[in-house]
Amino acid sequence: MxxxxxxxxxxxxxxxxxxxxxxxxxxxxxxxxxxxxxxxxxxxxxxxxxxxxxxxxxxxxxxxxxxxxxxxxxxxxxxxxxxxxxxxxxxxxxxxTMERKKNDHWITEDGMIQSIYQLDTTINKPYPPKEYELKRADESCAEELSALYREVFQIYPTPLHEPEYVKKTMKEGTVYYVFFHQGKIVSAASAEINSFYKNAELTDCATLKDHRKYGLMKIILGELEDELRRQGIFCAYSIARSLSFGMNAVLFQLGYKYRGRLMNNCYIYDKLENMNMWVKNLASC
CATH class of the missing domain: 3.40.630.30 (Gcn5-related N-acetyltransferase (GNAT))
Incomplete structure (x- = not known):
């Protein structure tokens, strides 16, 4: 191996x-x-x-x-x-391997996608309390970003638990936006940009449990989309844990379309999981 x-x-x-x-x-x-x-x-x-x-x-x-x-x-x-x-x-x-091809959650996840497509997409833009401050992260945030990912994800498919890896992704062009609360990063996401093919994956979405009621992730993803448009990138996609109703619902309500499921794709959260593909054309909105 x-x-x-x-x-x-x-x-x-x-x-x-x-x-x-x-x-x-x-x-x-x-x-x-x-x-x-x-x-x-x-x-x-x-x-x-x-x-x-x-x-x-x-x-x-x-x-x-x-x-x-x-x-x-x-x-x-x-x-x-x-x-x-x-x-x-x-x-x-x-x-x-036979084990990698087996899955017990497929039918449940199909049902979840159907449920998500029934959600209201006219929800007003969230406004969190004034104690929350949105910023673009730089390398000085790497240590705290890694701490956030360690706290939210027991297992993660890339080494975001390591500050040096976070700095490396920033140097390679990945853009991170974060919310601070009382001086501490409580929510974050990134846009991993392919500058040659002009697309970006919105990824590394994490919010601490006590701060999930204010719609912080929707705001961060919206800010990342604006950044992509400024760079002339209109193909945005995101791969969400198929068992996470909340993250899939966020993407749907932001105008992303479901485009399939990657079976037993990566180790994330606490096990090997299926991942849903969501895609948005930023030029049409």
Missing amino acids: MNQSSSTMIMEESNFFLEVYLDPFNKRIRIDDYRGNLHLLLERTEELAHKHQVEKLIMKARSEDFLHLFEKSFQPEAVVDRYFLGSNAHFFSKFY
Whole structure:
């Protein structure tokens, strides 16, 4: 098995290019970008999956490769509209163990999505008490951000529990907004920006339990959306825990559309969980 630190690697041969995210903690590999000979690059990808003994392989695929991936026993799980500079990305997966393919919550989670789509979307914008202060986080906030994530999430799929990792993401362009209460960070989220393909994942959403009644997360996500628009980025997506009614409801009420579910996708909160995909076109609102 790989060592426990995740990393991005580039594979180039004479007739293909691959950008691969190695994720040992979640026992998976993700293909974030590719071009060239699809048959050959899929062969190399599978070799990599077997070499590192992963349980799941994920590929962000282009629409024109949809049918070819079916032939290679990949299955579609989710879609992000306009991910590739305006073209859709299809999240395909292949599973390598029986345990990773089993799930006891699927029907329950289907029902939850139906319930969420019945919610009122005309809710007024929340205004928290004046003791709450919204700010864009900088590197001086890294220690406190890590403490927040440690408190909210027993397990998290990326090393946000470590302040140095938070600083690293900031240096690489990830934008964090936070709410302070009495000088302490009580709520946070980030936008992980892909500057080449002009999309962003809204992620790392966390609010301390005692501060969840004021709609802080909706305000933070709205601020992140404004930041993305200022940067000319209109494809926003977010991947939420399928068992978290609250976070999925927040995204729906902010105008995001449900676009599928990634089965047994990552270790988060306290176990391996399914994750729902939500997508929003920031240019249409």
